[in-house]
Amino acid sequence: MRGNSFGNFFVLTSFGESHGPALGAVIDGCPAGVPLTEEHINAALRRRRPGQSIITSTRLEEDIPEILSGVFEGRTLGTPIAVIVRNHDTRSEDYSPQVYRAGHADRVWQDKYVNRDHRGGGRSSGRETIARVIGGAVAEQLLPDSVQIVAFARQIGHVSLKETPGQITRANVDSYPTRCPDSMADAAITEELLRLREQGDSVGGIIELRIDGVPSGLGEPVFNKAKSLLTSGIMTIGAVAGVSLGEAFTECLLAGSAFHTAVANAPEGITTRSYGIQGGITSGQRIVMRVAIKPTSTTGDLARQGRHDPCIVPRVIPVIESMAALVLADLFLASRLDNL
Amino acid sequence: MRGNSFGNFFVLTSFGESHGPALGAVIDGCPAGVPLTEEHINAALRRRRPGQSIITSTRLEEDIPEILSGVFEGRTLGTPIAVIVRNHDTRSEDYSPQVYRAGHADRVWQDKYVNRDHRGGGRSSGRETIARVIGGAVAEQLLPDSVQIVAFARQIGHVSLKETPGQITRANVDSYPTRCPDSMADAAITEELLRLREQGDSVGGIIELRIDGVPSGLGEPVFNKAKSLLTSGIMTIGAVAGVSLGEAFTECLLAGSAFHTAVANAPEGITTRSYGIQGGITSGQRIVMRVAIKPTSTTGDLARQGRHDPCIVPRVIPVIESMAALVLADLFLASRLDNL
C-alpha cells in the first residue's frame, strides 16, 4: 500500500487501524510560527465525533489528541507535527474475519493484501478520518483569517434545505444535529432517520461546500488546478460518490451564453458558474461545490441496533471541510513560489 | 507553477504552450519491453484532432508526434519516453494581451504570473491535452489487453442517448461525429450544434466512462483510492465541472437497502452501485463514471466564425479515456508492491 500521504507542500501522512493501539497524523511542511495548541485540534475532533444526538451511532469514541512533536511554546517549529489519538471502544467481537460486509472493502482487501485486520474495517474504517480532521485543524491555523470554509447538508433523502440569508455559518450549521441549518428541515430529516433506523435502513444525501475569502491566484493551470485538487481530496473520503462545481450535472446543459455570465464588479473575464475557480486558479470569488454522499452501507440488524448512523452526512461534513483546508493550505504555500 | 506531472509510478510530465514551438510529454516509469511505435501515438492523437466534421472547429491542427527517446526496436527501454508535437497553426493575431476572455484563465493567470503568453491561452489552452493523449496511448500499451476503456456522449444539451446492446465500443462511438453512438441522437445533436453555431452560442453535456476488464485489487484504501485518482485525473481537464460514480447525485438519495444491492455471481460483499470500486479498490466489475462538461466558453462572433467547437464533448472524450488509462497504469504498477 502507498498513498497515505496527501499534499505536495503541506503534507499530511495518516496512519492507524480502527482497532489498533492508536490512529494519528504527521504534518510535514507547516511553516514555523503558526499558533497551535492541542485545544485547536480537540475542538476540530469534537466536531466529527458521533454520539452527539439521537440520530448518531451509539458507539462512544472519546478521541483525545496528543501532540508529540512540532510545537513549542504554542507555536509550530517548522518541524513535523505528529498527533496521535488512542483507540478505546474496540469491541472487536462484533467483527469476524469470515464475514465480508456489503459495501465495504473487506473482500477486495482480503484478496489484495492477504494479511488483513478485519476488526472494524481496520485501516479502511471511517475512524481513519481522524487524521484528516487533525490535518485540517492545522491547515486552518495556517490559512489567512479571511478564509471561511463551511459545508452543510443541502439534501438528505427527500428533504432539502430552503436557504435563507445568513444561515450558512459554521456555528449555525453545527447547532443542528443534521447539519441542515433550518429548523423545519432538521426536524423532518431527524424524523426520517429515526424511521429508517427502526427499519434497519439508511439514506444518503448531498452536501454543499462554500469557501469565502480565498485569496485569488491559488492553484496551478494544469494538473494542480484548484478544482481538481479539491475534488480529489474530497473523493478520497469513503462515503463520497460524486463531486461537482456548483450543480454542474444540471447546469452544464445550459446554453453557453447563460452559463458563462460575467460577474458584476469582478475582474474582467470572471464568470458566475466558474464558482471561484477560473482555468484552475482561484479568482477571489466564492467557491461552491456539491458532494454526493452514499447511504450508509450497514443495513439490517446491525443498523437497527443503532451502532451505525443511518445517514453519514452530518459526520462527513467536518471531514470535507478538513480536506478543503488541507488543499487550500497546500496551494497557499505553493503560490509563494510563483514569481522570481 | 508546479503540477505539470501526473502519477506516482507511471509519471506523465506535460509541457508546452499553444503558440510556442512545440508541446510534448515525458513518461517516466514505464517498464521496459512494452511494444510502442509512433503509430500507436499517432492513432491516439488522430482521435482527439478537430476538423473531423461540420460541427468541429475549422482550425486545422495536424499533430505529428515524434518520439525522441525511450523506445528501441519497437519496444520501450524502461527509460523516459519523450514525445513532441510541433505547433503549426499559430495565428497569434487572433489574440490580444489586453483582452481577458470570459470563462478563460487569462485574467487570473495575468495576475498570478505577470509574464503571460497571451497567445491562444498559452499553457492553459486545450492543446495541452495532447500531452495527456500521448501519455494515455503509452499507458494503454502497458495495460493488460483485457482492459477496455470507452467514453461516449450520454447527453448533449437536451438530447440524450437511448442505449441499446453492443453499442458502446470505441470503434462504434468513434463512427459518430458527436460520439453519441446512436443515429437519431447523433443527427439531433448535430442539428442543434449547427443552430447554436449560427447563434454564436454553445452547449455542454454529460459523458459516460465505462471500463471493463480491470483486474481486481487496483487502488489503495486511503488517499489513492481508484475512485479518487480517476476523479482527480478527469477533473484536471479544463472543461470538466463534475465527476461521479454512476449517477451518484440522484442515486445517493435512494434508501441504503436499494443502493447497496449485492451483485449476482460477484465475490461476497460486492454491490451494484459501487461501480467496480469497493473501498477504493477495484473489484473486477465494470467501472462506470459520469462527467459533466461545461458549455464552450467562447460565444458571440468568434463562435459564429466556427473557430471553436460549439460543444466540446466529442473532443474531450479521448482525453478522459487517456486520463483513465494513465490512472490505471499507475495503479497496475503500484499493485506489484502489495505483498512480500
Next chain:
Amino acid sequence: MRGNSFGNFFVLTSFGESHGPALGAVIDGCPAGVPLTEEHINAALRRRRPGQSIITSTRLEEDIPEILSGVFEGRTLGTPIAVIVRNHDTRSEDYSPQVYRAGHADRVWQDKYVNRDHRGGGRSSGRETIARVIGGAVAEQLLPDSVQIVAFARQIGHVSLKETPGQITRANVDSYPTRCPDSMADAAITEELLRLREQGDSVGGIIELRIDGVPSGLGEPVFNKAKSLLTSGIMTIGAVAGVSLGEAFTECLLAGSAFHTAVANAPEGITTRSYGIQGGITSGQRIVMRVAIKPTSTTGDLARQGRHDPCIVPRVIPVIESMAALVLADLFLASRLDNL
C-alpha cells in the same frame, strides 16, 4: 521545513524533538506480509543506545518502541507502520536559548525558523536517528535473508584496524565497545578516548560499510543510482562529512588500467573498484563504502563531564547500517517495476 521523509517506494517519515514528548517514525510502502514485532525494533534500538561502556555518554536513554499501527498478528498489513519512543531524560536545564553551541545548528536554526526548541538541539539532536534505526529495522525484515549489512570502525584517531579473515560480522563487531573488531585496536582506541575525555577533547574516524548478498539489478541508471542513494542516505547523518566507494580519494589517482581490473568469475565487464555498483546498478558483488565521521563537537567542560561521547563512531555505525537498509529496501521494491 520539509524533508522529513526518505525514500521513493519504501518511505520513512521521521518526527520528534529531543526534549518533546516523543520521537517516532512512520513507514509507508512496506508490503503486506512481512514478519515484524516490537522485538525486532527493540533489538535495533538497543544497538544504537549509549551508556553501554565506559567510553560512551553517561546519559541514560532507555528507548522503548511502541508500534501503533501497521502490524497485525506478527506481520505487516501493508498499511503505514507507526512507531513511537517516549523521551525521558530531558534535563533541559542543561540548555539555554541564549547559547549557540559550536559546531551545532543552533544559530542557523534560530535565524531560519525564529521559533526554536533550544533544548538539546530539538529536532537537530542525534536522538532523531532513532527514527532511522526504526525504519532500518523494518527494511531489514523486508530484504532477502542473503543481504548482510555490516559497518565497523576502520580507523579512530591514529588507530586503524588490521583486518583478519572472518572478523567482519555484525555480532563480532558489536562485541567490541569501539566497534573496531580487533582486541588490540579496541584497547588502544579505548585508552585514547579516555585520555581525550579527561582533556575535554574528542576525535573522529572512518567507518567502513560492507554489504554482501545484494541481488544484482538494484538501482536506476540516472539520478537513482545505487551509489548516489546510498551516499545521500548516509550523508543525511549529522556527523558524516564524506562518503566514498572504497577508498576513492586515493584509488582515483591510479591509472585506469589498474583501477578497472576485471573481477574473476564475475559477469563480463564487472570491475573490482566498482565495489558492487556498475553504472549505478548493483552487480551482485560486495558493496564497500568509506564514511568520514567528524570529531564530536562538544569539547571542554561538558565533554569532561562525560555527557557526550568523545568519539561518535561506535554509535553512528548502526545508523549507517539503517540508512543502507532503507535504500536497499527502496531499490528492491523499485526493481519490481523494471519489466513488462
Next chain:
Amino acid sequence: MRGNSFGNFFVLTSFGESHGPALGAVIDGCPAGVPLTEEHINAALRRRRPGQSIITSTRLEEDIPEILSGVFEGRTLGTPIAVIVRNHDTRSEDYSPQVYRAGHADRVWQDKYVNRDHRGGGRSSGRETIARVIGGAVAEQLLPDSVQIVAFARQIGHVSLKETPGQITRANVDSYPTRCPDSMADAAITEELLRLREQGDSVGGIIELRIDGVPSGLGEPVFNKAKSLLTSGIMTIGAVAGVSLGEAFTECLLAGSAFHTAVANAPEGITTRSYGIQGGITSGQRIVMRVAIKPTSTTGDLARQGRHDPCIVPRVIPVIESMAALVLADLFLASRLDNL
C-alpha cells in the same frame, strides 16, 4: 526505471539516449519572470563540450539547444521549460550488443531491462549530462547574483594544484584546458595525459568545488540537509566515486578542539570545518567540497584512438557546478516556505 527527475521544488527531468533522436530536459518549478534565452543555455553547453583541446576526445558533438516551451519574450513563464538537443555523431557501428565494456553499465543493464539500447551506452552515456547542464544554466539564472559556483581540478594523477590568490574564478579556470588553473600544473598534466593516451591508459583525479555568496538559511535539518543534497546530486554523476566536505577523510582524524575552530567575525557557533554548512543549513560562509573522479574506463585500443578523454576531470567540472546550482535553486525556493 524511475529516477529521471531531480529536485523537490525546482525539478529537472532528464531524457534521451546517446544515439536516439535527441536528449533533453524539462524543468518544472522555475518561477515566472526569470530572464532566460537560448544563449544562456548554449553558453553552458559549450563549457561541457569535448573537442576543445588536444587532450579531449576527438568526437565532435556540436550541441545546439532548442527551447520548446516555458519562455516568452526573454523571461520564464512559470510553465515547464523544455529544451532539446539533437544527436548527430552517432557512429553506432562502434558499438556491438555482444560486447559488455569494462567499467560500464552494459552488462547489468542488459540483465535488468533485457531490451537495451547498446549504442554508445544509450541512456547511461555521459551525453545524458547535457540535461543537467541545461538545468544548471536555468538554475543559475534563478539564483541571486551573489552566488558564485566554481569547480576546478585540484589534482590529476600525480600533479596537484599549488593555489595562489585570485586564481579560482570560473573564467580563469576555463582558460586552462585541464581546468587546473596554474600554468605549470596545466602543462604537466597535459604532458601526462598525452603519454597516457599513447599507452592506451587513463587516470582520474580530485575536483574541488567552492561556492561563495550563498545566502544563509538554505537546507533543512534532517533529510534535506544542504550537505546531503549537494553530495547526492554530485554522486549521481557516473564518474564520481566519492564526495566530502573539505578534506574530510583526513581532517576527521584531527582532535575535536582543532577541527571545530570558531570562525572569526562569523555568527556565534559557526566553525571552520563546517565549510559553510552547519547542522545541514548554510551559514553564509564559503562551501567547500572535494570530489573523487574515477579514471576513464575505456582503455586499450579505443583509448589510443583518442575517441575518449584519458581523464574526464575537465569535462565533469561543469556538470558538478550544474548539480550544485540545481540543489541551491531547490533550497532557495524551499526557504520561502520557512515561516508563517
